[in-house]
Amino acid sequence: MSYVGPDFDPPQPRRPRRGPLTVALAALVPGALLGWLVYDTVGGSGGGGGSDGATVRAATSAASSGAATPSSAAPSDDAKQPGSPSPTPTLAHPTSSAPVASGPLRGKVVVIDPGHNPGNFQHTAEINRKVNIGTNWKECDTTGTSTNAGYTEAQFTLDVSHRLKALLERQGATVKLTHDNGSPSWGPCVDGRARIGNDAHADAAISIHADGSAAGNRGFHVILPGAVHSGAADTRPIVARSASLGERVAGNFVRVTGEPASNYIGDGTGLVTRKDLGGLNLSTVPKVFIECGNMRDSKDAALLTSGAWRQKAAQGISEGIVSFLRSS
Template sequence: MSYTGPEFDHPLPRRSRLRRPLAVALAVLVPGALLGWLGYEALGGAGDGEAGRVTGAASGGPGATTADADGDGDGKPAVSGSPSATATPTATAASLAGKVVVIDPGHNPTNFRHPDEINSKVDVGTHRKECDTTGTSTNSGYSEAAFTLDVAHRLTTLLRRQGATVTLTQDADRPYGPCVDERARIGNAAHADAVVSIHADGSGTGNRGYHVILPGEVQAGAADTRGIVGPSRELGKLIATDFGRVTGSAPSNYVGDGSGLVTREDLGGLNLSTVPKVFIECGNMRDSKDAALLTSGAWRQKAAQGISEGIVSFLRG
């Protein structure tokens, strides 16, 4: 609020006898103070003190807690359960340069629209079996295909941050499949250093936990796994160990005798592979306790992290 008019004018103050001496003193002191401040700024200001740390946090530096706090360049803070929330680049970000990883998200979200195609038989060496299936789902309708694709995306982000070249066998970018034999060929053609097929089981209530499926020794028709059994087992053991540690989940209580490892000779994706490959069943979608984990974005991030750490350990030798 402002007031104008003669009734609000203040009387003029009397001239002080000290005015001239004070003006002279200020004329001497002010330039000196200004020169001192400029010298201080030239030498780096606050240096490593509190003011410097506050400035770093406000500008998105090492102390940032707001804008782009997850460092993914989108200008937004990390969201719990997102691929950026728990995955931070490390000093060894280029350690997997030159390594090729193929991620195989089990099933396809639109397989159910193509029953004739996915039920057609393909040769898997030991026998002929269906091209693919629709996969399972939780009792609430969350599909295995949606789960595997979500984990695959998170896993891809983590591995690429380590410098690996990552290919997906499908990204909901085709009407169905690919068939199990083609999934194997994709990894073979990429000369992958490791292939991981992501799944979730559809067993009975009370059956809980994860297990990693390893290729058995098969030599029949187009299948010959003799060269990959050893390295695939090493890959599977590392993934099983790291997956359990990171997610806090226990190995399967219904297959694998508590080891979290199962060997099979009937899966075309393994039989026809010529590069190290394993499947992981991350949990049982039909058990309510496992389903609560599988439907959690934060837990899926842990699942991707566990799988990633196993792959990285394998590739580093």
């Protein structure tokens, strides 16, 4: 905003000497005007008018407060390789917020599934219970993995999910989480996580994870649903749309974060198709998983424990989802 005030007024003819009251009032006017201008510039004009870059900077400033405090729990070493028990997000009491009044994603619904739950390790009997994922029976959920220093996957996934939720809501989307901040206290089970996205009629759903592979294995990969038609599972209607979502997420994730595609799975494409994950098998809406990096590799762990990098991860995922939704 341009400033027009006493300092920029043209010179005026000399006037008769003013009385004390007139002088006092004249001294107050510039200060009041300046105060109004500061208010108008900093906060008085309302939100929603900034550029995308300004929005991202604001989100980064608000959310990038460093790595979360490591949990004292000892999570299991879940490498989550194809063929081994692999945790899938669940859901019980989804959390959501109303979309902003306008934005390119107004009317769109996104479900974010933070992998695992920080409380899972206290409920091993519950999460070890088997549930039907269509192709077979698998554990309700797992505790997830962690860095060697103890920063857990469940902490990581919640943090990235919160950042992602904020970015998408700023563009007008309605965003739901499958669980949040200890509610429910464990899980939900993988079938429940899928059901949350289905019941929300989500336009896109994504499950946030980090891997627990061997040191030296690094990079991200996005998991796409394979064509499954067995029992309660039928992914055939969502396979193509999910592939489009996954490709856009992968492309934007590598561009924004600089994290390379996995060097140990996916043949360098950053894309993997699986048929053994209940969160994908039971989904009736376009859905993918993303393993943002390997928590057991020192280079990846340094990124995953950085608040600034987690903001980049959320931004890359967000841009992939936005690209997918705008192409719909």
